[in-house]
Amino acid sequence: MRNLKITLAYDGSAFHGWQIQPGFRTVQETVEHCLHKILGHAVRVTASGRTDAGVHALGQVINFRTPSKIPEEGLLKALNSLFPHDLSARDVSEVDPDFHARKMALSKKYVYVIDTSRIRSPFLSRYVFHLPGALDVHAMRRSIEMLNGEQDFSSFMGAGSSVKTTVRKILATGIFERDSRVFFYIQGSGFLRHMVRNIVGTLIQVGRSMLAPEDMERILALKDRTHAGPTAPPQGLYLVDVYYEEENPVCAKQD
Amino acid sequence: MRNLKITLAYDGSAFHGWQIQPGFRTVQETVEHCLHKILGHAVRVTASGRTDAGVHALGQVINFRTPSKIPEEGLLKALNSLFPHDLSARDVSEVDPDFHARKMALSKKYVYVIDTSRIRSPFLSRYVFHLPGALDVHAMRRSIEMLNGEQDFSSFMGAGSSVKTTVRKILATGIFERDSRVFFYIQGSGFLRHMVRNIVGTLIQVGRSMLAPEDMERILALKDRTHAGPTAPPQGLYLVDVYYEEENPVCAKQD
Numbered sequence: 475m476r477n478l479k480i481t482l483a484y485d486g487s488a489f490h491g492w493q494i495q496p497g498f499r500t501v502q503e504t505v506e507h508c509l510h511k512i513l514g515h516a517v518r519v520t521a522s523g524r525t526d527a528g529v530h531a532l533g534q535v536i537n538f539r540t541p542s543k544i545p546e547e548g549l550l551k552a553l554n555s556l557f558p559h560d561l562s563a564r565d566v567s568e569v570d571p572d573f574h575a576r577k578m579a580l581s582k583k584y585v586y587v588i589d590t591s592r593i594r595s596p597f598l599s600r601y602v603f604h605l606p607g608a609l610d611v612h613a614m615r616r617s618i619e620m621l622n623g624e625q626d627f628s629s630f631m632g633a634g635s636s637v638k639t640t641v642r643k644i645l646a647t648g649i650f651e652r653d654s655r656v657f658f659y660i661q662g663s664g665f666l667r668h669m670v671r672n673i674v675g676t677l678i679q680v681g682r683s684m685l686a687p688e689d690m691e692r693i694l695a696l697k698d699r700t701h702a703g704p705t706a707p708p709q710g711l712y713l714v715d716v717y718y719e720e721e722n723p724v725c726a727k728q729d
Numbered sequence: 730m731r732n733l734k735i736t737l738a739y740d741g742s743a744f745h746g747w748q749i750q751p752g753f754r755t756v757q758e759t760v761e762h763c764l765h766k767i768l769g770h771a772v773r774v775t776a777s778g779r780t781d782a783g784v785h786a787l788g789q790v791i792n793f794r795t796p797s798k799i800p801e802e803g804l805l806k807a808l809n810s811l812f813p814h815d816l817s818a819r820d821v822s823e824v825d826p827d828f829h830a831r832k833m834a835l836s837k838k839y840v841y842v843i844d845t846s847r848i849r850s851p852f853l854s855r856y857v858f859h860l861p862g863a864l865d866v867h868a869m870r871r872s873i874e875m876l877n878g879e880q881d882f883s884s885f886m887g888a889g890s891s892v893k894t895t896v897r898k899i900l901a902t903g904i905f906e907r908d909s910r911v912f913f914y915i916q917g918s919g920f921l922r923h924m925v926r927n928i929v930g931t932l933i934q935v936g937r938s939m940l941a942p943e944d945m946e947r948i949l950a951l952k953d954r955t956h957a958g959p960t961a962p963p964q965g966l967y968l969v970d971v972y973y974e975e976e977n978p979v980c981a982k983q984d
Contacts, residue, residue, distance in 0.1 A: 485851045530852070550848075559854035593805075596740045597785070599814035601852065 475539045478549070479569045480505075480519075482534040485560040487600040487709065491527040492534070501525070501561065505536065508556040512549065513542045522579045522716040526668075528708030530601070533564070535716040537575040575716070581645055583661040583715040586674045586706065591654040602655065603674075603710035609681030611651050614658075616687035617680045618647045620694065621660065621673065628697045630676070632668030632705065640666060640697075649677075656681075659714070668705050676703035730794045733804070734824045735760075735774075737789040740815040741963065742855040746782040747789070756780070756816065760791065763811040767804065768797045777834045777971040781923075783963030785856070788819070790971040792830040830971070836900055838916040838970040841929045841961065846909040857910065858929075858965035864936030866906050869913075871942035872935045873902045875949065876915070876928065883952045885931070887923030887960065895921060895952075904932075911936075914969070923960050931958035 482505065490498035494506075502519065509517040519538040525531055544552075546566040553563040589595065589602040590609055598604070621644050628640040643663040650657050658677065660670060676693065679685040685703070693701045737760065745753035749761075757774065764772040774793040780786055799807075801821040808818040844850065844857040845864055853859070876899050883895040898918040905912050913932065915925060931948065934940040940958070948956045 483851050554848060559849075560851045562848055562851045564848055593809060593817055593819055594814075596738050596815045596817045597856065 475541055475571075476543075477537055477539055477569050477571050477573055478546070479535060479537045479565075479567050479573060479575065480553070480563055481565040482531060482536060483562045483564055484531050484534070485600070486525060486528050486530045488560055489527065491529070492521055492524040501531075501534075504558065504561060508553055509538065509540075511556060512552045513540050513544065515540070515542075520575045522575045522582060523665075523713075525713055526708050526711075528600075529711045529713065530709075531713040533715045534713055535575045535579070535718075537569065537573055573718075578718055579664075579716050580719065581661050581663050581717045582665065582713065583646075583659060583717070584665070584670045585712045585714050586658045586660075586670060587710045587712070588656040588658070588674075588678070589654060590656060600709050603707050605678065607682075609656055609678065610683060611649055611656060611681065613683070613687045614656075614677050614681045615649050617677060617685075617690040618649055618658070618660075620688075620690040621647050625694055626697055627666055627669055627694070629693050629699055629702045630669045630672040631666040631699060632672065633699070635667035637666060642666065642669070661715075661717075670711060671706040671708065672699070672702050672704075674706035674710070678706065679703045730796055730826075731798075732792055732794055732824050732826050732828055733801070734790060734792045734820075734822050734828060734830065735808070735818055736820040737791060738787050738817045738819055739785065739789070740855070741780060741783050741785040743815055744782065746784070747776055747779040756786075756789075759813065759816060763808055764793065764795075766811060767807045768795050768799065770795070770797075775830045777830045777837060778920075778968075780968055781963050781966075783855075784966045784968065785964075786968040788970045789968055790830045790834070790973075792824065792828055828973075833973055834919075834971050835974065836916050836918050836972045837920065837968065838901075838914060838972070839920070839925045840967045840969050841913045841925060842965045842967070843911040843913070843929075843933070844909060845911060855964050858962050860933065862937075864911055864933065865938060866904055866911060866936065868938070868942045869911075869932050869936045870904050872932060872940075872945040873904055873913070873915075875943075875945040876902050880949055881952055882921055882924055882949070884948050884954055884957045885924045885927040886921040886954060887927065888954070890922035892921060897921065897924070916970075916972075925966060926961045926963065927954070927957050927959075929961035929965070933961065934958045 489501050492501045494502045506517050517538050519536045522535045550566040587602045589604045592606050594604040624643040626641050646661040648659050744756050747756045749757045772793050774791045777790045805821040842857040844859045847861050849859040879898040882897050901916040903914050
């Protein structure tokens, strides 16, 4: 059996998230259906992690096992001709038999995009969070730095989640502004449910001076979801990269 | 009666073009419906020209008459709160009683975007024409220059069109490449049906060396649609600007 790794990009707008849910269009179901058609056998893929409904991916990583001898390049082309317009395979490669897209991920990088322009662009409603009005990016940057390192992020965990530990390690964060858009990025060993969107919702309150930059530290210490800001909407969020052993482990600072 | 001018931007993907057609979702119908709701009377708007199904606009201009005393800024806000996510009003201003969005347009500028990357982006399928493989942009540029000036463009007129004259004046053209995307722009006194898309279809044949740059001149002289290239698809086309008296009459060269 070969173990194949695929890097996927998708526009999450019309998907009900990554994970299979009967009766809904999900990325996993679409990918498995197309692989089944190409390879001639049922396939169950493992992703680096789920993405919620409306959340996008530029570099989601999956793997699966197959007895098929199809060349990597042939599978890449076949997938891209079968995939719907909002899903693409960026890369296919054969990997070690023990590679596991979720368990072996060292870290993941997310980007969140806020559009602060007064009038929303009709082209971006599915791709950014439109929030008219200036944000204090300098204050947000000070706040973001408090997220770095190994910490308990339970204040930013969405309800209904059960995990062994709420401690995660943040490796890199940053924020930059281009035209009227604010880009926030965060790279970490792992993320709790809605963690990035809850952090963004809190950062927006900092950017609007409803919270002080230092409140981020206080909120983290409280370990209580009710003290953090609201969950930012999914359409601004992108899973950008998943990092594995021997692949640029920490992204360069971009701000 | 006041004469109001509105500049609109829209994502043409989910509209059946500009013009009202019973049973179809069109931009005109959406705009008139929202204006009616806000102003309390039926409104018939005049656009600078139609756009086809799937074609986008960054700066479509319309005008209409109303007895309403609503301030311009108030109407702008009301429209943007009523409009669907794929339509925005960029500007509202009161203009001279004799202003007419179509008759008084001196020129219009269109941009066409071709994405030449090997793997299509799942985010751009509605916004660019994906055409993998290199294009000879230098040859295309030489070809484009032959479009300038006052000429008979009947070789590039779509079927089923009846116009008094097929002569149009092209004021500016250009092409530039950024990353793996090729941007073609054209500004002219007016455009025949499908003219820009037929020109782009021909330019692509030049870019792929199926036609020589000089063939553009030959095709123009033939005045016969069958000699030009195929019609490029609508999703790469943007109506960018409409120019009126005393407003930057010719755009700056961008290539």
